Amino acid sequence: MNDPLQPSPRSAGGQLPASVSGAGLHRKLTTADALAQQLRTRREAGKTVVQCHGCFDIVHPGHVRYLQFARQLGDVLVVSLTGDSQMSKGPDRPYIPQELRAENLAALEFVDYVVIDSNPTACELLERLRPNVYVKGREYAGSNDPRFRAEAAIVERFGGRVVFHSGDVVFSSTRLIRSLERDAHLDEVRLRTFCRRADIDQARLFALVEECRRRTVCVVGDVLRERYVLCDPIAGGADAPMMTAQALETREFWGGAAAVALQLAALGVRTRLITSTAMGSGQKLLRSELAALGVDACVVPGAAETPEQTTFIGDDAKLFRVYRGAACPLDRSREEQIVRSVQGGGNPDAILWCDYGYGTLSPALVEAVQSATTAGVRVGCAPGPRGEILAMRGVSVLITSERRMREALHDMGSGLPAVAWKLLSESDGQAGLVSLPKRGLVSFFGREPSGGLPERLQSEFVPAATNLWVDRIGVEEAIAAGAAAALACGATLVQASYVAGALEAIVGSRAGRTTAGAEELALWIAGRPELRPENRFFPDSATIGDIARIAPPLPMLETAGT
Numbered sequence: 001m002n003d004p005l006q007p008s009p010r011s012a013g014g015q016l017p018a019s020v021s022g023a024g025l026h027r028k029l030t031t032a033d034a035l036a037q038q039l040r041t042r043r044e045a046g047k048t049v050v051q052c053h054g055c056f057d058i059v060h061p062g063h064v065r066y067l068q069f070a071r072q073l074g075d076v077l078v079v080s081l082t083g084d085s086q087m088s089k090g091p092d093r094p095y096i097p098q099e100l101r102a103e104n105l106a107a108l109e110f111v112d113y114v115v116i117d118s119n120p121t122a123c124e125l126l127e128r129l130r131p132n133v134y135v136k137g138r139e140y141a142g143s144n145d146p147r148f149r150a151e152a153a154i155v156e157r158f159g160g161r162v163v164f165h166s167g168d169v170v171f172s173s174t175r176l177i178r179s180l181e182r183d184a185h186l187d188e189v190r191l192r193t194f195c196r197r198a199d200i201d202q203a204r205l206f207a208l209v210e211e212c213r214r215r216t217v218c219v220v221g222d223v224l225r226e227r228y229v230l231c232d233p234i235a236g237g238a239d240a241p242m243m244t245a246q247a248l249e250t251r252e253f254w255g256g257a258a259a260v261a262l263q264l265a266a267l268g269v270r271t272r273l274i275t276s277t278a279m280g281s282g283q284k285l286l287r288s289e290l291a292a293l294g295v296d297a298c299v300v301p302g303a304a305e306t307p308e309q310t311t312f313i314g315d316d317a318k319l320f321r322v323y324r325g326a327a328c329p330l331d332r333s334r335e336e337q338i339v340r341s342v343q344g345g346g347n348p349d350a351i352l353w354c355d356y357g358y359g360t361l362s363p364a365l366v367e368a369v370q371s372a373t374t375a376g377v378r379v380g381c382a383p384g385p386r387g388e389i390l391a392m393r394g395v396s397v398l399i400t401s402e403r404r405m406r407e408a409l410h411d412m413g414s415g416l417p418a419v420a421w422k423l424l425s426e427s428d429g430q431a432g433l434v435s436l437p438k439r440g441l442v443s444f445f446g447r448e449p450s451g452g453l454p455e456r457l458q459s460e461f462v463p464a465a466t467n468l469w470v471d472r473i474g475v476e477e478a479i480a481a482g483a484a485a486a487l488a489c490g491a492t493l494v495q496a497s498y499v500a501g502a503l504e505a506i507v508g509s510r511a512g513r514t515t516a517g518a519e520e521l522a523l524w525i526a527g528r529p530e531l532r533p534e535n536r537f538f539p540d541s542a543t544i545g546d547i548a549r550i551a552p553p554l555p556m557l558e559t560a561g562t
Helices: 023-028 032-044 061-069 098-106 123-129 146-157 171-180 185-195 203-214 258-266 281-292 332-344 363-372 402-409 416-429 474-489 491-506 517-528 544-550
Strands: 049-054 076-082 113-117 133-139 161-165 217-219 223-234 244-256 271-279 295-301 310-313 317-323 350-354 377-381 395-400 431-436 440-445 458-463
Touching: 032 049, 032 076, 032 113, 032 123, 049 061, 049 123, 049 416, 061 076, 061 133, 061 161, 076 098, 076 123, 098 113, 098 185, 113 123, 123 146, 133 146, 146 161, 146 350, 185 458, 203 474, 203 491, 203 517, 217 258, 217 332, 217 474, 223 271, 244 258, 244 281, 244 310, 258 271, 258 281, 258 295, 258 350, 258 474, 271 281, 271 332, 281 295, 295 332, 350 363, 350 474, 377 474, 395 402, 395 416, 395 474, 395 491, 402 416, 402 431, 416 431, 416 440, 431 474, 431 491, 440 491, 458 491, 474 491, 491 517
Parallel strands: 049 076, 049 133, 076 113, 133 161, 217 271, 217 350, 223 310, 271 295, 350 377, 377 395, 395 431
Antiparallel strands: 223 244, 310 317, 431 440, 440 458
């Protein structure tokens, strides 16, 4: 089984891109080990080696002039670029994947070698390559940045020198990227390179879908009764300038942890829900309706009433939402009941905590349950506006949205990696999965189980798989369920984030609270262009296993299934 909190072996920096056109480009794209040996030979022959280092997200005229200047300082020009996992300029940066950035640089005639550096700074690479000249932009000339000072010290220790380019004309990749509209084709390319780097393909994903049937997940958290009231807006009230509507139809759903459990069950996962709610007919209804959909619900008496959430909709637009029900924390005896309930259900492959702020979860309960079970995967989420993501300490993966994470940490201004660092530090979590609504998912990993944080967390950004959003209700629950199911099946966190993004796209393409079943997910996988299917047709009666063997391209679900 893969370590779910580590990247796939293919994600290591310096890997040669799979699609290199032309022998010249192939010769220039190399690894650190191979390059170090070649440069040693060139230096022994009396050649001067020049190295430039940077992100090169979009190669613009400023980069070209900088590299041309560097080439004039020696005989061999090496360009090292920061790998995707170490980019920290924004949640969806790099804009161009590392493989394409490397090819762009290799296409320049005056560049001799290109290498991808998977480290946070160029220090380790400089130690190995030992360039005679290290060229940086003029903004570093008076810089006291400790990272740059460390790089300069390494170069000088081996007898090299640091030279600063004048930068007579200033260009900015960040400004260029902000000026570009979203390019669907580029998003497809980014997803394709992400999948190749993260070892994601149809066969692996179909195997995960099949494996879900053999896995067990225990969901613990608050449940809500949700209502959609469909209305016909009418003229304003006669006694006051107010919104007025005629109620036409009411639809009811189970929300909160129940919605997460139902999504897991729809994927074929053996799912057990443990929650607390009011005694009476509502509790019986919860058990019976969830049992009919494959969820075993264990209910501990708790709140005086089941929390409710009512959304009023007029002309396909949400008018407003009303919450009912106060938080009712459990006493010690009922928390002990939940601990016994988790233990009584056997040893699940994963425990998924869902905090909506109504009292079922507490830090003490989370600690007690995790001490009493041996589940290898422990996932925490707090999708609701009242949930406390920091209440779930010591979990494997914390799942949250960017806004809720920032609100929980009272930090609306720091960069996303810095906030994720703080989240894992304060919660003693090992990894995080942060959703950027309608933009994608960012996974943060690299924290050791012992509690130590590295100099910088590693991260991977998965672009959103669709831009056709109909209704985002339920997408956070779909993300949590998809990630937990994939992790329980042995996927890495990066692979799990792709599965979570797939469910987000499917559920978000439909109105109301819905779930995506295993067959539907398999069809979605079969139709994704970045997964490169090889065959074209399959029978209507095909099972998931049949689809996995045939793997045809189908119309994308966001257009075919809305």
